[in-house]
Amino acid sequence: xxxxxxxxxxxxxxxxxxxxxxxxxxxxxxxxxxxxxxxxxxxxxxxxxxxxxxxxxxxxxxxxxxxxxxxxxxxxxxx
Amino acid sequence: xxxxxxxxxxxxxxxxxxxxxxxxxxxxxxxxxxxxxxxxxxxxxxxxxxxxxxxxxxxxxxxxxxxxxxxxxxxxxxxxxxxxxxxxxxxxxxxxxxxxxxxxxxxxxxxxxxxxxxxxxxxxxxxxxxxxxxxxxxxxxxxxxxxxxxxxxxxxxxxxxxxxxxxxxxxxxxxxxxxxxxxxxxxxxxxxxxxxxxxxxx
Numbered sequence: 666x667x668x669x670x671x672x673x674x675x676x677x678x679x680x681x682x683x684x685x686x687x688x689x690x691x692x693x694x695x696x697x698x699x700x701x702x703x704x705x706x707x708x709x710x711x712x713x714x715x716x717x718x719x720x721x722x723x724x725x726x727x728x729x730x731x732x733x734x735x736x737x738x739x740x741x742x743x744x
Numbered sequence: 745x746x747x748x749x750x751x752x753x754x755x756x757x758x759x760x761x762x763x764x765x766x767x768x769x770x771x772x773x774x775x776x777x778x779x780x781x782x783x784x785x786x787x788x789x790x791x792x793x794x795x796x797x798x799x800x801x802x803x804x805x806x807x808x809x810x811x812x813x814x815x816x817x818x819x820x821x822x823x824x825x826x827x828x829x830x831x832x833x834x835x836x837x838x839x840x841x842x843x844x845x846x847x848x849x850x851x852x853x854x855x856x857x858x859x860x861x862x863x864x865x866x867x868x869x870x871x872x873x874x875x876x877x878x879x880x881x882x883x884x885x886x887x888x889x890x891x892x893x894x895x896x897x898x899x900x901x902x903x904x905x906x907x908x909x910x911x912x913x914x915x916x917x918x919x920x921x922x923x924x925x926x927x928x929x930x931x932x933x934x935x936x937x938x939x940x941x942x943x944x945x946x
Contacts (some may be wrong), residue, residue, distance in 0.1 A: 691901060700860035702897040719890040719909040719924045726900060 670731040673712060677705035690727035709734055756817025760841075760878055764823065766870040769863075771823040771837065779815050779822035782836045784808065785854050792852055794918040795892050797925070801917040813840075825853070825867055834858045837867055839875065845882030845932075847875055864898040872902075873939065876932040883931050889914075890924040903938055904928040 666687070674689060675682040678696040691697050706725060710716055712735065717725075724730045764771035774782060786792045787803040794801075803811060815822045821839040826832070835853035842848070849871065853863050875881045888895040890909060899906075907929050912922035 691897065698860060698862065699864065699894040699897045703893045706893045719911070719926060722890055722893065722896060723900070723906055723909070723926065 666728065667732040667735055669712070670728060670735045673708050673735070674705060674728060674731055677701050677708055685728065687728055692726070705731070753816060754818050757878070757880065760821065760875065760880070761817040762874070764870045764874045766866045768828055769834075769867060769870070770826045770828060771867065771870055772826055773817070774815055774822040774824055774836075776814050778824065779812055779836075780809050782822065782824045782833050783812055783852075786852060789854065790918045792854065794916050795889060795895070796850060796852065797887070797889065797914055797916075799917060823867075823871070825863070827858075835863065835867075837871055839871065841875075841880060845880060846885050847881050847883070848885045848887075850886070859894075864894070865901060868898065868902060872930070872935050876935045881932050883929055884935065886928045888926050888928070890926050896926060899926075899928040902930070903934075904930045 666685075671682050671685045674680075675685050678685075678689075678694065678701045680696055688694075689697070691702065702725070706717065706722060709725070709731065717734075721734060725734070761773045763773060772778075784805070786796070787805070787808040790801055793803075798811065800807070812822075813820050819841050821841070823837040823839075824833045825835040825837060827834055832855075834855035835851065835858070838850045840848045849868070851864060851867060853859060872884060875884070884904075886895075886899060886904065888899070890896065905928065907927045909924055909926045911924050913925050914923050915921070916923055
């Protein structure tokens with residue numbers, strides 16, 4: 666699992682990164698509430714140094730979606 | 745009798761105007777005066793006006809009364825969200841029902857201390873349960889700004905289908921920016937099936 670994605674999610678959800686796994690998601694994780702989701706989207710935008718478009722925003726539902734955004738080739742050089 | 749053609753208002757639907765109870769809230773169907781009273785805090789709240797996609801960034805009281813419309817128990821409903829524990833109104837939910845059975849929805853939790861406490865999910869579930877039981881309702885619809893991340897989350901969490909999004913479709917009178925919006929829908933029958941499945945799985 667992508668460590669950056671794991672850290673971003675854990676921070677947004679106020680969870681221990683060790684508790685983030687492939688099953689962590691909007692529908693399955695109680696800590697993933699609306700405020701956590703808000704924090705996560707903003708954290709991703711900060712990480713990617715750009716605003717997400719609607720298709721990306723709506724895709725953020727689980728770990729794999731966050732990994733896909735973080736791993737996006739066009740933003741791989743973002744700090 | 746001769747003037748009866750001037751009054752085309754149907755009587756309120758006795759089922760749809762019934763009060764709705766959830767675990768923590770009473771959803772009280774409002775008449776015109778009550779709807780204006782519970783929504784008045786919004787009329788100068790720029791954040792609320794922006795996210796509701798209202799036309800102006802501030803309203804006089806008279807303008808607000810006109811903008812809110814007249815809840816009639818048939819096509820327009822305002823439910824005050826009243827906390828059972830505290831007794832105060834923390835927000836309002838609006839349903840507009842058109843003649844094709846589409847119920848368009850909006851919700852404002854103006855008491856910010858209640859943000860992040862699953863109010864949207866609980867209230868919207870109560871509304872969907874209630875309205876989907878009516879033959880008049882075929883479908884639920886909601887439109888939100890794409891950057892209203894909490895609302896996007898809530899629609900997704902409730903299982904609504906994203907039917908599309910439009911880019912730069914609305915210009916905010918508050919921020920002056922062109923904004924993207926998302927469109928969500930849920931058929932009443934799908935909501936009923938979803939709830940039945942949830943009850944079986946428990």
